[in-house]
Amino acid sequence: xxxxxxxxxxxxxxxxxxxxxxxxxxxxxxxxxxxxxxxxxxxxxxxxxxxxxxxxxxxxxxxxxxxxxxxxxxxxxxxxxxxxxxxxxxxxxxxxxxxxxxxxxxxxxxxxxxxxxxxxxxxxxxxxxxxxxxxxxxxxxxxxxxxxxxxxxxxxxxxxxxxxxxxxxxxxxxxxxxxxxxxxxxxxxxxxxxxxxxxxxxxxxxxxxxxxxxxxxxxxxxxxx
Numbered sequence: 539x540x541x542x543x544x545x546x547x548x549x550x551x552x553x554x555x556x557x558x559x560x561x562x563x564x565x566x567x568x569x570x571x572x573x574x575x576x577x578x579x580x581x582x583x584x585x586x587x588x589x590x591x592x593x594x595x596x597x598x599x600x601x602x603x604x605x606x607x608x609x610x611x612x613x614x615x616x617x618x619x620x621x622x623x624x625x626x627x628x629x630x631x632x633x634x635x636x637x638x639x640x641x642x643x644x645x646x647x648x649x650x651x652x653x654x655x656x657x658x659x660x661x662x663x664x665x666x667x668x669x670x671x672x673x674x675x676x677x678x679x680x681x682x683x684x685x686x687x688x689x690x691x692x693x694x695x696x697x698x699x700x701x702x703x704x705x706x707x708x709x710x711x712x713x714x715x716x717x718x719x720x721x722x723x724x725x726x727x728x729x730x731x732x733x734x735x736x737x738x739x740x741x742x743x744x745x746x747x748x749x750x751x752x753x754x755x756x757x758x759x760x761x762x763x
Contacts, residue, residue, distance in 0.1 A: 542588060542591045545595040549599070549600050555602045555701075555703060555704060557605075561608060561609070562608050563610070565606075565607040565609050565634075568615050571641075571757075582741055583734050583738050586738065593617065593649075596618065597621045597652070597726060600716070602623045602715070603622040604625075604699045605618065607632075609632050609689065611634040612634070612671055616636050620652045624696075626684065626695045626696045628687070629687060630689065631673070632674050633673055634677050635670045636653065638666075639668070640669035640749075642747075643737075643740065643749075644737070644740055645666045648726055648729055648733075651722070651725040652722060655721070655722060658681070661680050661681070
């Protein structure tokens with residue numbers, strides 16, 4: 539919720555571009571599954587609405603947004619990146635992908651739309667249905683990210699990419715950018731309230747709950763190890 543508000547407020551605050559970054563080695567691990575498992579239905583629906591607001595804020599931002607993918611970016615981390623204008627990722631043994639299906643979640647339509655916009659329909663199907671987390675080199679090859687740089691240079695390269703946007707004639711750049719991203723914004727506006735209800739129904743279903751609790755158990759085991 540706070541990040542969505544910050545993205546929405548950035549232009550009025552004088553920002554001309556935005557960089558999303560994480561700590562070295564981990565851009566974002568996505569939504570906090572152990573915390574989500576403690577929520578009731580109303581709490582889960584509100585969390586989902588906040589997350590969709592954040593995605594739409596990135597999609598509809600009137601200023602360029604660049605993801606500085608400083609390491610691993612599973613699930614929600616990858617989702618945020620595909621709504622940005624560009625993605626700069628750390629080279630090395632890092633992985634990125636939408637692994638929702640692997641943990642028992644269906645991919646929402648608007649996220650598939652954004653993924654297909656970035657990598658094309660065939661790769662979106664392969665990545666989405668398989669819930670794949672791909673290495674950085676493959677992510678570059680299929681267009682899921684735009685560049686690979688050493689981890690210590692990811693944020694600076696993302697800032698350079700923003701400066702490249704801002705070197706362009708501003709009105710022409712902004713107008714053309716809005717035209718190119720209009721379909722992405724419309725994908726949210728076509729969305730019906732049943733999207734949240736269906737996702738929450740799935741979330742509290744036996745299949746998803748079982749997969750999520752198994753995920754938490756694996757993470758805890760890894761942490762102890």
